[in-house]
Amino acid sequence: MIKCPLNTSVGHVMNSEVKTSSYGQGEASFEAAGGFDGIKQLVDAFYDAMETLPQARTIRDMHSADLTESRDKLTRFLTGWLGGPKLFSEKYGPIRIPVAHRHLDIGPAERDAWLACMQVAVDAQPYQQNFRNYLMTQLYVPAERSRNRD
Amino acid sequence: MHTIALHHILLKSPLLADDVAKELELGADFSELAREYSACPSSHQGGFAGYHQQDELPITVVEALALADEQQTHIGPVQSPFGYHLLKPIGEKPKLAVSDENILSEDAIESVKDDKMPA
Numbered sequence: 001m002i003k004c005p006l007n008t009s010v011g012h013v014m015n016s017e018v019k020t021s022s023y024g025q026g027e028a029s030f031e032a033a034g035g036f037d038g039i040k041q042l043v044d045a046f047y048d049a050m051e052t053l054p055q056a057r058t059i060r061d062m063h064s065a066d067l068t069e070s071r072d073k074l075t076r077f078l079t080g081w082l083g084g085p086k087l088f089s090e091k092y093g094p095i096r097i098p099v100a101h102r103h104l105d106i107g108p109a110e111r112d113a114w115l116a117c118m119q120v121a122v123d124a125q126p127y128q129q130n131f132r133n134y135l136m137t138q139l140y141v142p143a144e145r146s147r148n149r150d
Numbered sequence: 151m152h153t154i155a156l157h158h159i160l161l162k163s164p165l166l167a168d169d170v171a172k173e174l175e176l177g178a179d180f181s182e183l184a185r186e187y188s189a190c191p192s193s194h195q196g197g198f199a200g201y202h203q204q205d206e207l208p209i210t211v212v213e214a215l216a217l218a219d220e221q222q223t224h225i226g227p228v229q230s231p232f233g234y235h236l237l238k239p240i241g242e243k244p245k246l247a248v249s250d251e252n253i254l255s256e257d258a259i260e261s262v263k264d265d266k267m268p269a
Contacts, residue, residue, distance in 0.1 A: 024168060077176075080175070080176050081172050081176065086175075086176060086177070088176070089176060089177050094176065094177040094178060095176065095177075096173055096178050096182075096183075097173070137165070138165070138168065138169070140165075141165045141166060141168070141169040142169055145166075145169065
């Protein structure tokens with residue numbers, strides 16, 4: 001029998017704003033993001049930021065010249081990730097974000113550049129400020145998990 | 151006392167737990183995620199942490215497993231003193247000592263009353 005590490009306890013103080021909000025429950029985040037159309041608009045703003053932000057040049061070069069498929073993939077992924085229909089797996093099959101990025105060289109600068117693009121895109125959407133904060137907090141996790149070097 | 155099989159992924163961060171739960175929701179393999187992220191030694195067995203008496207497990211974990219819908223492929227994150235558990239319900243569910251399910255309905259009580267006492 002394998003025992004859990006009983007000598008450890010949770011030393012983490014939960015972010016009360018994140019944990020007390022309804023975002024993350026059911027389709028609340030999907031709806032707060034404006035549904036599929038809202039997410040598509042967010043993704044378009046994200047890739048537009050990637051085309052223009054100087055610090056995003058490295059991660060832009062990791063993509064194809066034509067971003068059509070990237071836009072479609074991210075829109076579909078975020079739709080399911082935010083609690084909406086699982087559109088990514090319908091078209092492209094199952095995905096694990098860290099695994100999907102293993103072939104790329106992703107360090108803190110690349111992670112932060114990705115998040116900077118997302119911050120620009122999120123700020124441009126007609127979202128509640130607490131949803132913007134929630135979304136950026138949540139998005140940090142897969143961005144950090146995709147980092148594969150220091 | 152019930153013995154129940156525990157399959158779980160134990161995470162120390164609520165944010166990581168939420169994100170791994172999202173991946174499960176999107177179709178990722180439970181065992182694979184357990185091997186990669188679980189802080190429990192059961193990670194080496196794809197999250198299978200053996201058989202436990204109910205009272206050996208955190209009450210929140212027992213409750214979550216007991217109340218799980220049959221259709222659920224995973225449950226959680228469920229917080230306990232050890233962290234945040236993502237649970238895979240397999241095998242017999244725990245039985246709670248007191249729960250809504252265990253409280254006899256009025257009809258059931260009436261039918262018990264109608265039974266004749268043994269001679």
